[in-house]
Amino acid sequence: MYRIRTYNSISVKGLNRFPREDYEVAGELPHPDAFLIRSQKLHDMEFPDTLKAVGRAGAGVNNVPLDRCSEEGIVVFNAPGANANAVKELVLAGMLLGSRDIYEGMKFVESLEPQDGLDPLLEKEKKRFAGTELIGKTLGVVGLGNIGSLVANMGLALGMKVIGYDPAISVEAAWRLSSDVEKMDNLSSLFSRADYISLHLPVLDATRALVSDGLLANVNPGLVLLNFARGEIVDNAAVMRALQEDRLHRYVSDFPANDTLRHPGMLQMPHIGASTGEAEENCAIMVADQLMDFLEHGNISNSVNFPNISLPRATPVRVTITNRNVPKVLNQITAIIADHDINIVDMLNKSRAEIAYNIIDLEACPSEDSLEALRSIEEVINVRVIGSCNHS
Numbered sequence: 039m040y041r042i043r044t045y046n047s048i049s050v051k052g053l054n055r056f057p058r059e060d061y062e063v064a065g066e067l068p069h070p071d072a073f074l075i076r077s078q079k080l081h082d083m084e085f086p087d088t089l090k091a092v093g094r095a096g097a098g099v100n101n102v103p104l105d106r107c108s109e110e111g112i113v114v115f116n117a118p119g120a121n122a123n124a125v126k127e128l129v130l131a132g133m134l135l136g137s138r139d140i141y142e143g144m145k146f147v148e149s150l151e152p153q154d155g156l157d158p159l160l161e162k163e164k165k166r167f168a169g170t171e172l173i174g175k176t177l178g179v180v181g182l183g184n185i186g187s188l189v190a191n192m193g194l195a196l197g198m199k200v201i202g203y204d205p206a207i208s209v210e211a212a213w214r215l216s217s218d219v220e221k222m223d224n225l226s227s228l229f230s231r232a233d234y235i236s237l238h239l240p241v242l243d244a245t246r247a248l249v250s251d252g253l254l255a256n257v258n259p260g261l262v263l264l265n266f267a268r269g270e271i272v273d274n275a276a277v278m279r280a281l282q283e284d285r286l287h288r289y290v291s292d293f294p295a296n297d298t299l300r301h302p303g304m305l306q307m308p309h310i311g312a313s314t315g316e317a318e319e320n321c322a323i324m325v326a327d328q329l330m331d332f333l334e335h336g337n338i339s340n341s342v343n344f345p346n347i348s349l350p351r352a353t354p355v356r357v358t359i360t361n362r363n364v365p366k367v368l369n370q371i372t373a374i375i376a377d378h379d380i381n382i383v384d385m386l387n388k389s390r391a392e393i394a395y396n397i398i399d400l401e402a403c404p405s406e407d408s409l410e411a412l413r414s415i416e417e418v419i420n421v422r423v424i425g426s427c428n429h430s
């Protein structure tokens with residue numbers, strides 16, 4: 039029986055992927071093989087010895103201590119692209135909220151009591167809520183991955199000019215992007231040319247407080263900045279100064295903070311970029327399937343800290359081994375298996391940064407001795423037997 043401990047509200051469609059005859063799935067489960075999470079912060083949590091994987095039903099993994107997971111041999115998965123459309127659609131709403139005074143206009147209507155002469159009052163007051171159109175304006179997209187590429191293409195469809203910046207764009211993302219998106223060589227050029235800027239990059243050491251006084255110093259009047267990426271990417275104090283000094287027209291953000299609450303010029307939402315039934319379902323299903331393939335077969339897809347690796351089962355007995363990515367470990371592994379007279383039918387070894395991962399299909403169950411020998415190789419982090427042998 040595999041045990042999946044869930045945190046946050048995970049779509050039932052995803053939870054139902056786990057066959058109940060083989061999986062226990064619950065919030066307070068002891069000895070879990072895997073965690074299935076959304077925004078649950080794991081940095082301060084000590085991981086149970088049984089934990090083999092963390093499935094993040096979403097894109098951002100800044101709530102997971104990736105280095106510690108790698109050191110402990112825990113595979114972290116996410117769901118790339120599964121919530122991208124939901125975010126893109128909310129960015130569209132954010133752009134409209136930033137260009138038309140919808141929010142203040144609606145608040146004004148909400149404040150009215152039923153009265154004679156309502157129509158003339160509305161007609162008189164509406165000039166206070168006039169705005170501008172998106173068509174013909176320049177949209178700058180920072181980060182052109184799963185979400186940014188959709189936002190950029192949407193901007194073109196709305197009749198905007200679109201400029202983009204992404205120093206590490208993937209080949210797949212580049213294929214998805216219209217050739218009409220103009221590539222910027224640096225952020226300063228993008229900030230000085232755009233009327234709307236939408237952020238779609240991860241929070242990393244290199245991107246923390248990236249949007250600063252410096253970038254906001256030389257911008258177009260009326261600029262609308264949209265942040266559906268992460269609060270930490272933006273220096274809130276710099277944004278408040280830019281709003282105060284009319285360098286920025288609106289800051290539309292999915293990440294309110296104590297110092298930004300009720301701040302004039304800010305339109306803030308409670309981190310709902312991915313909160314649609316469709317996105318929650320897509321993310322949960324994708325991550326549940328990845329966790330099952332990993333737990334039952336040792337295959338890894340869409341990991342953010344391990345290599346992606348998949349090997350069709352050649353035998354019922356599979357051993358997976360995680361080791362630090364240094365020379366001569368593979369030799370030791372195969373020598374130990376050979377010394378114990380077990381035939382390797384198929385195997386695959388891949389590495390990513392400091393981690394190497396091996397899938398080895400054996401003709402027969404490995405003995406306890408052989409497993410002990412494998413586990414005692416200095417650079418080996420973990421050894422797992424998948425199949426009906428009498429040990430784990």
Ligand SMILES: NC(=O)C1=CN([C@@H]2O[C@H](COP(=O)(O)OP(=O)(O)OC[C@H]3O[C@@H](n4cnc5c(N)ncnc54)[C@H](O)[C@@H]3O)[C@@H](O)[C@H]2O)C=CC1
Pocket residue numbers: 096097098099118119121122125180181182183184185186203204205206207208211238239240241244245266267268292309310311312313
């Ligand atoms: N508001 C919400 O509910 C949601 C927020 N997000 C946030 O959006 C971020 C992006 O999501 P996806 O597009 O799915 O991720 P992704 O991984 O597909 O794309 C991120 C892109 O950012 C680029 N990038 C990295 N560093 C950069 C830098 N310094 N400047 C410019 N670009 C840089 C990468 O090369 C990559 O192409 C996530 O990391 C997450 O923090 C994601 C989903 C929902």
Ligand SMILES: O=C(O)CCC(=O)C(=O)O
Pocket residue numbers: 076077095096097098099121309312313
């Ligand atoms: O609603 C959620 O699960 C958070 C979505 C998100 O921020 C992400 O996928 O990075």
